Amino acid sequence: MTQIIPKTYLITGATSGIGLAIMENLAEKGHCLIGVGRSQQRCSEQELRLRGIYPESKLVYLVADLSRQNEIHSLAGEVGELISRWDKKGLNGLVNNAGTFTFWQKLTAEGFETQWAVNHLAPFLLTNLLLPYLEIYPSSRVITVSSGSHYGARLNWADIQGMGRYNPLRAYKQSKLANVLFTAELNRRLGPNSSIRALAADPGLVNTGIGEKSSSIFAQKIWRKRRKNGIDPARSAEGIAGLLFEEDLPIQEAIYWKAGKPKKPNPFALEADHGWRLWEISTQMTGIS
Numbered sequence: 001m002t003q004i005i006p007k008t009y010l011i012t013g014a015t016s017g018i019g020l021a022i023m024e025n026l027a028e029k030g031h032c033l034i035g036v037g038r039s040q041q042r043c044s045e046q047e048l049r050l051r052g053i054y055p056e057s058k059l060v061y062l063v064a065d066l067s068r069q070n071e072i073h074s075l076a077g078e079v080g081e082l083i084s085r086w087d088k089k090g091l092n093g094l095v096n097n098a099g100t101f102t103f104w105q106k107l108t109a110e111g112f113e114t115q116w117a118v119n120h121l122a123p124f125l126l127t128n129l130l131l132p133y134l135e136i137y138p139s140s141r142v143i144t145v146s147s148g149s150h151y152g153a154r155l156n157w158a159d160i161q162g163m164g165r166y167n168p169l170r171a172y173k174q175s176k177l178a179n180v181l182f183t184a185e186l187n188r189r190l191g192p193n194s195s196i197r198a199l200a201a202d203p204g205l206v207n208t209g210i211g212e213k214s215s216s217i218f219a220q221k222i223w224r225k226r227r228k229n230g231i232d233p234a235r236s237a238e239g240i241a242g243l244l245f246e247e248d249l250p251i252q253e254a255i256y257w258k259a260g261k262p263k264k265p266n267p268f269a270l271e272a273d274h275g276w277r278l279w280e281i282s283t284q285m286t287g288i289s
Helices: 017-028 040-053 069-085 114-134 168-190 217-227 233-245 272-286
Strands: 008-012 032-037 059-063 093-096 140-145 196-202 256-258
Touching: 008 017, 008 114, 017 032, 017 040, 017 233, 032 040, 032 069, 040 059, 059 069, 069 114, 093 114, 093 233, 114 140, 114 168, 114 196, 114 272, 140 168, 140 233, 168 196, 168 272, 196 233, 233 256
Parallel strands: 008 032, 008 093, 032 059, 093 140, 140 196, 196 256
Antiparallel strands: none
């Protein structure tokens, strides 16, 4: 049996659903893990549970509300301190898994539409802040969990957050399209010789509770009915986790993956002009230079 050399990965949205399943998948293989969640209680519970199941795996949970950019900056600082404490040089991979769906328009403390802030701006900002740690190791990966909902969507450049006329499904689709655009543009800016490659992952329809977090009772009922047709989070996590350490992926040719296989994304996401434009808007919204 080939011995796996432990690598260091960070997973956001790691207290439930796909994120937790990815933590379990990687912990079973003995990797060093940093999970991120919004609730201190849930982070503590899952850290204690996973340590009990996988005592040989080094793991810790950090608390951060990814709708708040100041907390993302603090999180990046904590990650750096933790890496140093673990006597590691950097990160082998980042999984931007945290996501949200809000039926009613809701603004963050910083005035951004919540789905746009959590689903797009958070991974954009966190990835940029952690790039110095990801550049340390060869074949590092940035995996951003998108969705098949991005097909058929387009970004409304005149009102990219949908502030003027909010539609929850349109807002969600645009944020998931932004995930793929961000992935493609990050690869362009890193260049073909970079040690980092970015990939967007389509988890498929997964039986999780994301839709039940909505403040709309109607939306909750719809999601409970729909989730019954979804696959188990562990099955989705297997395909996503595999993208982190599979050396032979044709990553130069494919950026969008589902169930461990490349898939053509929405053509809108591959347009370099669109990627550049979204990047410029995102830097203004996050203050990243």
